[in-house]
Amino acid sequence: MPNDTSTDAELLAAAAVALNRHSVVLGELGRLFADAGHDLFLVGGTVRDALLGRLNMDLDFTTDARPERIQQIIGAWADTLWDTGIAFGTISAAKGGNQFEFTTYRADTYDGVTRNPEVRFGDTLEGDLVRRDFRMNAMAVRVIPSGAGEFVDPLNGLADVRAMVLDTPAEPEVSFGDDPLRMLRAARFVAQLEGVTVSPRVREALERMAPELSRITAERVAAELDKTLLGRNPVAGVELMVDTGLGEVVLPEVGGMRMAIDEHHQHKDVYQHSLTVLRQAIDLEDDGPDLVLRWAALLHDIGKPSTRKHEPDGGVSFHHHEVVGAKMTRHRMRALKYSKQMVSDVSQLVFLHLRFHGYGDGKWTDSAVRRYVTDAGPLLSRLHKLVRADCTTRNKRRAARLQADYDDLEHRIAELAAKEDLQRVRPDLDGNEIMELLGIPAGPQVGRAWTFLKELRLERGPLSRDEATAELLKWWNATG
Missing domain, CATH: 1.10.8 (Helicase, Ruva Protein; domain 3)
Known part of the structure; x- marks a missing residue:
């Protein structure tokens, strides 16, 4: 990642090294398009990630060739070709286990009412770049028969990469007015790109234009939320959504946890506690990002604000917040058009996350252990992680006791499992x-x-x- 002393030359040198690893495939494609009389450029996230030293094996291209012509050019070269995005000018291909996306220059127009643009193909690279969401995603590298060639940066996206800041090619009001989904993409990139922030003018536009997100279909909102949660630092993305008002439109229950002081008085509010649980759940992942676990960690306490009760002794209780929270989770995720399985899994984890907190008194029978395993079903390993992540007390003695109690519960589960099939009771x-x-x-x-x-x-x-x-x-x- 760039630091304060990074220079443009250093960033470009790093990108050249990253792209050189793809020199063979870039050379082949450069030759195919040149022989066909068309330009080809690496573009968008591919160029940005090359500069940041995080380039993967999937590459994005833009070209003056129309979709049908792209198919003709790469049809014999690719192992697999599919045209599910052809209406938007996109052809996808796979070769050697890698995936490539080719998109014709775009010059779309928007009606300012719906999310969907009137798709128009453009004739210039510059016209295509200026319609992209952020300047750091509006850079290109020409692809030639020898591999990667000229670096093209008409909007000075390189400066934004150096500064690690998100800013729009045009005025934010114009960019977000054309496509409000770009506001959620800001949160996604903050989550995905470590250290990235938004420019002051972008932040001001997010705060003022957040209600425009209501124009976006639930499915597209959900896709952006998933990408945000799967990022390297999803907490940063969630905080940007909540702080700017975007969350109030697409995920109001999360911001609604602010100021609902938790019963242990160990955190500023339930919202901050939930962000801590999300961080700790991520630390417990053992096989890559787990979207179900991350959603459950973020939403596990959303039932607390509506169940908060001030007790006579001055304390605060949240009785049955796991039941209310599971119901709220189902409602929100159904509104976002998630699959039945996703809704069921996340809401069940929310429902079960508190059950363990009766175990430490030593009164759990084997029957109680069996019911815990049976109710969790295939979610048991995720439930283990969620319950452990939910321990955020600053009291080291209490934290150690909770973890020891859960160690004991897992040991008892293993003992019973050795005697009987707990997974299929x-x-x-x-x-x-x-x-x-x-x-x-x-x-x-x-x-x-x-x-x-x-x-x-x-x-x-x-x-x-x-x-x-x-x-x-x-x-x-x-x-x-």
Whole structure:
């Protein structure tokens, strides 16, 4: 990442080194487009990331060639070609395990009412660059038969990279008025690019124009929120959204946690506590960014403001905030058009995050442990991380005790798992056996009997077939 002493020459040298690693594929593409009589440029995030020393194997290009012509030029070269973005001038390709995106110069116009532009293809690189979201994303590198060539920076995006600041090519009012989604992209880039801030004029525009985000479809908002949460520093992106009012439009429950003092009085407010939990959950990830875990960490306490109660002794309580929070989570994520699975997973983690806090008194039976595992299901490993991340007390003795208690719970889970299949707790008799033993057809009575046996299994652990049969018949006779 650039520092205060970075010079343009140093940044360009770093970019040259990064792009040189792709010299073979760049040379091949440069030759293909040159032979076809078209220009080709690396553009946008690819150039920015090369300057920042974080370039990956996926490259973005822009060209004067129209989409159908792009297909002709690279059709034989690419391993795979797809045209899902062709209406917007984009052709995607894969070769050698890497992905490439080619977009025709754009010169779109916007009606100022909807999100969708009137797609128009442009004729110049400069016209394409000036319509991009931020100046640091509006740089290009010419691709020639020998690889990477001329660096093109008509809007001085290099200076913004050196300063690590986000600013718009045109006035922010014009850029955000054309496409309000760019305001959320500001939060995304702050989260993705460590150390990046927004310029004063961009920040002022975000604060003033935040209501314009209501023009954006829920699906596109959700996509930007996900990219923000998956960034290197999602807390910075969330803080920008909340501080500027963007969050009030797209995720009001998060900012709504401010000033809801938590019951331990250890943090400024529940909002800051939740950001700390998000940071700590990220530290516990062991296989790359986990979007479900990060959403759950951010939202786990959103039920606190509406359940806050001032107690006679001067304390503050938030009884059943996990139940209310799970309901609020489902409502918000459904409004953002998330999948049923995503909504279910995140809301279930929110619902379960507080259950552990009755374990330390030593009263959990094996039955309680089984129910904890069963209710978590495939989310158990995430629940482990969320509960541990939720320990943010500054009291070192209390923090150590909480972590020791959870170590003990995980040990008990492992012990029970060694004796019985905790991941698939099912009745000891299946539906067919129930119908045969009770002499009843398929129907609601079988379901009630199945539920009884599952509850018995959770309470007592595995039973032999004879034991399960005896208990079922006893229950059946008692119910008449």
